[in-house]
Amino acid sequence: MSDLTNILFSGVGGQGILLASELTATGLLASGFDVKKSEVHGMAQRGGSVTAQLRYGKKVYSPLIEPGGADVQMAFEMMEAVRYLPYLHKDSTVIVNTQHILPPSVATGQALYPENVLDELIKRDIKVIAVDAFTIAKEAGEVRTANVALVGALSVYLPVEEDVLTDIIERRVPERFRKENLAAFAAGREAATQS
């Protein structure tokens, strides 16, 4: 429906997609929106391609984004930014972490990782915001904060005040990594603002 916004999270099982989508959903709830989020557990968590679908607006019924319905895609891996192309539309924005994770067929030399895979989006006039979340996380002092750096990048496109999200991050992440997570969030937000 036109008054709903749809965010598709995609990536590889184990990249922290559930936490990132959870932080986003909580920020939107705190900003007064109705929110629904759909995930798939089980088989998908063993290093497979994983998605989470988040929808927000005044009132959300269906928990699923329909093909051509994703307004924003938050992709945690380059190839996973392109895999869900049928869910995008020409005005979609794709925020993508510039990381390669080799699927088994590539790792075992049976297939090649596609070169310049993001061109598939660019040539369809889809707006692509590339963020090197791995480097941001490393500079923030903890490589496992890459998912929070990506939430920072995504936050530029959310109707949520920055301090609402930083409050949530402070409450959600373990205390000993709080500083690193907040630094990663700020740097991710900065990276997306500049793009």
Place this chain on the structure above:
Amino acid sequence: MTEKPQENSLWMSGNEAIALGAFEAGVGVASGYPGTPSTEILENLVHYPEVYTEWAPNEKVGLEVAIGASFVGARALATMKHVGLNVAADPLFTAAYTGGKGGLVVLVADDPDMHSSQNEQDSRNYALAAKIPMLEPSDPAEAKEFIKQAFELSEQLDTPVIVKITTRIAHVKGVVFKGERYQPQEQPAIEKHPEKFVMLPAMARRRRVFVEERMNRCTELAEELQCNVIEEGDRSRGFITSGVSYLYVKEAFPDAAILKLGMCWPLPEQKIRKFAESVDTLYVVEELDPFLETQLKALGIDCHGKDLIPSIGELNTAIVRDNIDPSQKKQDLFEPVELPMRPPNMCAGCPHRGIFFNLSRMKVFVSGDIGCYTLGFLPPLNAMDSTVCMGASIPMAHGMEKALGDDAHNKIVSIIGDSTFVHSGITGLINSVYNGSASTLIILDNRITAMTGQQPNPASGNTIKGEAAQSLDLEALCRAAGVKHVQVVNPHEVPECRKIIREEVERDEMSVIISQAPCVLLPEMKLRKPVSYFTNIDNCVGCTSCIRLGCPAISWNPFKEGEAEERGYKKSQKGFSQIDEVLCNDCGQCASLCKFNAITRGEG
């Protein structure tokens, strides 16, 4: 994980909401077996200390525990996935006769589209077949309320009640409102009611009559139930729907008149007839089987249903809208781009990998089972040749052997995980021994029910609460079943394991190999000091022995034209393998296979 966006409201998954609903309903005892998408219900319920929660070895046991608790007056819940209800069907059909004393609710989670299942089943058929009322919520908030209503109905009508959800309720998060916990008036106590609790034919025949009367009363009640609700709207198109399908209808046709059935069995006939008469064209929108549609047509009500809506897979807004009103179909959708697939894989360091690697090198038929290890089917291992249901691996191997006669010798191996073995593999093993099988069974004992997210089982040594428990001795159990040849192996010693598997497969008596190594996702495994293997690139000859394990931590680096010589390798070498030290989980299977001293263990 819960947040408070507004007073009394929580942000919860359907499964978290069901746990909260069970707590608020005053449940005393809850039991079940893990199964996606139902697992997190009991995992959340265990956090409410007022409720006794446990993992049972299988769904039948779980339901029988709940029936027992109900017989002494406690409110009791059994949880399972759709295929688990098949296992629990035996007690279910007779519990329909006995009813209980305390409310008895069965929560079943269907998995349309088979996100994590071996088949698609529509559990609504069980409600009809077993003569049990069924409620069907459409989102987490309703799921919580419907669980509470189910307990009330159960006690009011003296019947078990089934609450049916699907993946898109279980694993959807939404806003849920918190309520008060119901305090049962009476404490559980032993009371004898043989006319109701002892289902000998004489008593069962009387209860059989009661069941019909009860379902008639329930049908009358269904007319008044608040969860069967008519939403007024444009009557040119009217919809009858239930469960998550309601949400898709609501989004696709926001202005249409809808009869939403919160109770999908038995059906409120008068309400349905009245609604049907009031609309121009009637559509029934439901996932999987034409369950409601068939009932409507039996009532002589004309409607569209599966002539438009697919019966395979899950629905969504676009499927509902486009099939009912093709003029609204979105144009110019992007086509998918061809990319290398990214299927799930066994984890780096998974103990199962070494066993499947060995089986992939032997000319045997691998009769497989249900668990993480079903991924042994995938390339590059390709080492599973059949998978049907929980526990089937052992009897199926036996059946093949009996059909093939002498030709079966050393050609069939069955393979099963510890949790699945305890769930329903033991009786199969007893049968194989009793009926003179000569095949080999491999039990992959990783001490946990891993696929569904590390739930303890009777072989784990702890309970759902994390408390120490008696650990089932699988070796002694196999010997007690009469297996004379039982060997325990370390799967990470790959060549050594191959020798033992060959030896046992050659044997002309039943044998069992227990592959013993913990799942790398266990908390204690994650807390180990990070040690990894690494590649001595200079020694690597590019033989790909390690690559063929299919470990996510090992990748192949192909040489470009002339690169091999430039880097000082033999001209014919095509590349080298490399271990990602961050991903490596210190199992050493690759090192046990490397003949060129190119893989060494070391602290990072």
